[in-house]
Amino acid sequence: MSKQFQFKLVLLGESAVGKSSLVLRFVKDQFDDYRESTIGAAFLTQTVTLEDQTTVKFEIWDTAGQERYKSLAPMYYRNANCAVVVYDITQTASLEKAKTWIRELQRQADPSIVIALCGNKLDLSARRQVTEEEASKYADEEGLLWSETSAKTGEGVNAIFNAIAKKLPLTAPPSARGARAAAPGTTRQNVDLNRQPTARGGEACNC
Amino acid sequence: MDEEYDVIVLGTGLTECILSGLLSVEGKKVLHMDRNDYYGGESASLNLTQFFRKFRPNQSPPTDLGRDRDYAVDLIPKFIIASGELVKILVHTDVLRYLEFKQIAGSFVYKNGKISKVPSTEVEAARSPLMGLFEKYRAKKFFEFLQGWKEEDPATHQGLNLDKDSMRKVYQHFGLEPGTQDFIGHALALYLDDDYINKPARSTYERIVLYTTSMARWGKSPYIYPLYGLGELPQSFARLSAIYGGTYMLDKPIDEIVLNKDGSFEGVRSGEETVRAKMVIGDPSYFGAGKEAEGGKLRVVEDGKVVRAICLLKHPIPGTEESDSVQIIIPQNQVNRRNDIYIAMVSSTHKVCADNIYVAIVSTIVETSAPENEIQPGLHLLGSIYDKFVTVSPIYTPVADGKQDHIYITRSYDATSHFETVVEDVFDVFKRVMGKDLELKKRESDVEQ
Ligand SMILES: Cc1cc2nc3c(=O)[nH]c(=O)nc-3n(C[C@H](O)[C@H](O)[C@H](O)COP(=O)(O)OP(=O)(O)OC[C@H]3O[C@@H](n4cnc5c(N)ncnc54)[C@H](O)[C@@H]3O)c2cc1C
Ligand SMILES: Nc1nc2c(ncn2[C@@H]2O[C@H](COP(=O)(O)OP(=O)(O)OP(=O)(O)O)[C@@H](O)[C@H]2O)c(=O)[nH]1
Numbered sequence: 001m002s003k004q005f006q007f008k009l010v011l012l013g014e015s016a017v018g019k020s021s022l023v024l025r026f027v028k029d030q031f032d033d034y035r036e037s038t039i040g041a042a043f044l045t046q047t048v049t050l051e052d053q054t055t056v057k058f059e060i061w062d063t064a065g066q067e068r069y070k071s072l073a074p075m076y077y078r079n080a081n082c083a084v085v086v087y088d089i090t091q092t093a094s095l096e097k098a099k100t101w102i103r104e105l106q107r108q109a110d111p112s113i114v115i116a117l118c119g120n121k122l123d124l125s126a127r128r129q130v131t132e133e134e135a136s137k138y139a140d141e142e143g144l145l146w147s148e149t150s151a152k153t154g155e156g157v158n159a160i161f162n163a164i165a166k167k168l169p170l171t172a173p174p175s176a177r178g179a180r181a182a183a184p185g186t187t188r189q190n191v192d193l194n195r196q197p198t199a200r201g202g203e204a205c206n207c
Numbered sequence: 208m209d210e211e212y213d214v215i216v217l218g219t220g221l222t223e224c225i226l227s228g229l230l231s232v233e234g235k236k237v238l239h240m241d242r243n244d245y246y247g248g249e250s251a252s253l254n255l256t257q258f259f260r261k262f263r264p265n266q267s268p269p270t271d272l273g274r275d276r277d278y279a280v281d282l283i284p285k286f287i288i289a290s291g292e293l294v295k296i297l298v299h300t301d302v303l304r305y306l307e308f309k310q311i312a313g314s315f316v317y318k319n320g321k322i323s324k325v326p327s328t329e330v331e332a333a334r335s336p337l338m339g340l341f342e343k344y345r346a347k348k349f350f351e352f353l354q355g356w357k358e359e360d361p362a363t364h365q366g367l368n369l370d371k372d373s374m375r376k377v378y379q380h381f382g383l384e385p386g387t388q389d390f391i392g393h394a395l396a397l398y399l400d401d402d403y404i405n406k407p408a409r410s411t412y413e414r415i416v417l418y419t420t421s422m423a424r425w426g427k428s429p430y431i432y433p434l435y436g437l438g439e440l441p442q443s444f445a446r447l448s449a450i451y452g453g454t455y456m457l458d459k460p461i462d463e464i465v466l467n468k469d470g471s472f473e474g475v476r477s478g479e480e481t482v483r484a485k486m487v488i489g490d491p492s493y494f495g496a497g498k499e500a501e502g503g504k505l506r507v508v509e510d511g512k513v514v515r516a517i518c519l520l521k522h523p524i525p526g527t528e529e530s531d532s533v534q535i536i537i538p539q540n541q542v543n544r545r546n547d548i549y550i551a552m553v554s555s556t557h558k559v560c561a562d563n564i565y566v567a568i569v570s571t572i573v574e575t576s577a578p579e580n581e582i583q584p585g586l587h588l589l590g591s592i593y594d595k596f597v598t599v600s601p602i603y604t605p606v607a608d609g610k611q612d613h614i615y616i617t618r619s620y621d622a623t624s625h626f627e628t629v630v631e632d633v634f635d636v637f638k639r640v641m642g643k644d645l646e647l648k649k650r651e652s653d654v655e656q
């Protein structure tokens with residue numbers, strides 16, 4: 001029987017580096033040249049199947065633009081298992097911003113978090129400002145996954161999510177969003193509000 | 208900040224964040240600002256560092272409380288009632304997906320010096336010491352009456368008219384004792400005082416139905432609670448807003464509400480910058496609450512005060528069956544007050560504090576000039592208190608409906624035990640802002656799965 005794992009993945013990086021475009025490519029295999037910054041869908045899921053038939057389901061959290069004025073809610077990072085920190089290879093400043101996010105993650109997130117640094121817009125390499133050497137050297141020093149991608153052509157996109165899936169600790173099936181850390185002795189299930197009310201009949205008086 | 212917005216929202220409390228989310232979904236261009244560097248305003252949940260910075264700026268948190276980030280201490284004590292309107296909004300907006308909930312383990316009520324569980328099953332009711340044998344029989348008749356009530360079938364009305372007859376008359380009809388009335392009015396209908404007794408019975412009926420259907424939904428207690436604290440609620444609605452294009456700016460001092468020459472809202476000034484919008488929505492603290500009326504303009508008035516003592520314990524509350532979370536209601540008559548005293552307690556099960564710490568908030572509406580004394584009966588039930596942080600917060604209500612000057616002010620968080628009045632405020636502001644009722648239905652896309 002194949003095993004399924006679910007992980008929370010967060011995207012970080014300066015505005016307009018292509019975070020949402022990467023997700024759109026990964027999840028729907030689409031690209032849009034004229035995307036407005038993130039509207040409507042900042043919570044997507046995609047499943048990756050590894051060679052041994054293990055499936056890894058990513059619950060992907062896009063920032064929804066809250067990072068623009070440094071107003072990301074703590075809820076966003078909470079229990080993130082992995083992070084894709086994106087920069088634009090045609091903008092040196094975006095790598096500096098990525099480094100700030102990585103420092104923030106190293107300080108605030110769970111120490112076991114898997115971080116991938118991703119240089120996007122590879123199709124624009126004619127205008128490259130960030131060299132491969134510079135970025136990969138930094139990633140090595142910090143123990144990060146690193147690769148370059150183009151959300152536009154799709155190059156490297158699946159590869160980076162696959163690399164993350166392989167690096168995640170596939171030991172005990174965690175369910176994303178905190179359920180992992182259920183304290184010993186507490187057996188109580190979380191409540192599922194999408195479940196329909198019990199069939200007790202509308203006004204059952206149960207006190 | 209040079210763009211023009213449809214709406215500026217000030218303060219990231221739950222009321223403001225729900226509104227911000229709903230208005231963004233409606234297609235409004237929203238700028239949401241907060242003077243604090245954290246989400247939640249008055250309804251935030253703080254980690255230890257933030258918590259001490261707020262209450263004891265000169266003291267760092269004691270090390271034996273554990274890790275800073277294990278804490279999310281609520282500033283206002285409330286639970287979510289399982290069948291209430293907040294749950295409907297959470298489902299309707301699909302904000303649920305960002306949150307996880309656990310039950311509150313038990314609901315207790317104080318009578319004759321001790322606390323007893325509010326029964327959640329018939330077996331518990333039968334064993335409950337809250338009523339004597341005969342009184343239980345009478346109460347059973349009363350509950351059967353409520354359960355059997357059918358609007359269109361007069362045979363089920365036993366000659367009573369919920370819209371005309373007072374609750375007093377209903378109690379008399381069933382011959383219920385004062386102690387049972389306290390139990391029904393305060394522990395089930397969740398009234399904070401006894402004013403309801405002389406009013407038509409309808410709303411008491413509705414509140415008991417809300418309580419009992421909520422109880423029936425998950426058992427144990429009618430309440431649920433979000434993991435990581437109540438502060439997750441505003442954050443999740445803020446996220447909804449951001450997904451629909453809302454712009455968030457925290458840590459932004461708001462220096463002035465700028466008016467045009469007609470006295471209507473024009474913009475908000477922060478330092479040198481002024482942002483313009485068609486209207487502003489915000490919590491009372493951004494509109495002169497607690498300050499001298501500036502230039503004769505009084506926008507909010509004080510409508511009583513609530514005292515809240517946030518208490519850190521190293522044990523569950525005695526007499527609550529070691530419950531990891533509880534509500535305890537001390538009905539006013541039991542302690543010769545006009546208003547009930549509430550205790551709300553949560554713990555590490557809800558991921559709001561370190562293991563072996565219990566966070567209990569004792570609160571009531573202030574009646575005297577010594578508010579801390581008023582909550583003594585509640586503090587007394589907690590056993591030894593490791594540390595205690597007391598606040599007295601005025602409750603503000605806006606003086607105008609905002610239609611004239613396009614300044615829509617929300618209400619402060621009241622002393623009730625759940626968020627239903629917050630949702631009423633949301634509905635009310637939404638209607639004034641949008642000129643139409645907020646309709647809650649589950650969105651199509653969510654039903655698929
Ligand atoms: C806090 C609380 C909440 C409650 N909530 C609900 C609720 O939500 N829904 C609901 O249906 N009920 C409720 N009740 C009522 C409770 O459910 C019933 O008391 C319970 O079902 C037990 O009923 P019983 O008839 O088995 O036992 P009891 O009430 O303990 O005993 C009554 C028994 O004594 C007999 N009896 C009563 N009076 C006399 C008499 N004068 N002479 C001879 N025999 C007599 C009756 O026939 C009955 O069999 C509540 C009670 C309490 C205390
Ligand atoms: N040429 C090229 N353009 C890209 C690529 N990825 C994204 N873009 C473009 O870059 C712009 C910004 O992309 P988004 O995906 O919205 O960027 P974002 O990081 O999500 O931005 P915010 O949501 O504002 O934080 C859009 O115009 C995209 O079409 C890429 O790989 N190549």
Ligand SMILES: [Mg+2]
Binds near residue numbers: 020038064
């Ligand atoms: Mg985006």
